[in-house]
Amino acid sequence: MSSILSLIQNENMKIYRRIGTWFMIGLLALSALAGALITKATYKEPANWKAEVVSEIKEMEAQLSEEKVPKMYKNHLEQQLKINEYRLEHNIKPVASNTFWGYLVNSADIIALITLFTSFIIFFG
Known part of the structure; x- marks a missing residue:
């Protein structure tokens, strides 16, 4: 040993x-x-984080409606869509990228x- x-x-x-x-x-x-x-x-x-989340949801739904979206990306979009909808329902702000946790998430x-x-x-x- x-x-x-x-x-x-x-x-x-x-x-x-x-x-x-x-x-x-x-x-x-x-x-x-x-x-x-x-x-x-x-x-x-952002001045109004809820408006940004709503616009992200609309963009994701538009991308999901396209036919040529790869399955893995579609799964990712669906997951992000659920997260954003949950944030709106429960009034939870997204993680800011200038925080320590936000930097870790973005710099993976x-x-x-x-x-x-x-x-x-x-x-x-």
Whole structure:
């Protein structure tokens, strides 16, 4: 058991000894920080959130009425439609993107960048 832990420790030391690893970690940190700053700087509180949710519902219903909508996207639209209708019925404001939780929800695509960097480290390291 201790030999496997030693092997894992050895591989981790090899990975973090490389300059490229630290460069990629720095890029991830900078991209997360830049995304947060851009979101904070460009976000404007909607004057009437209910009107925006109603317009989103109308747009979703229009998209759902089209015949060429892929099934996965249609399922996503139906789910979002239910969420928006629930928000209106219970007077719940959508999560603002300038909050911590809103930023996490909106920046989930950074996972692709993390996966790319991890693959790069594993395959080319």
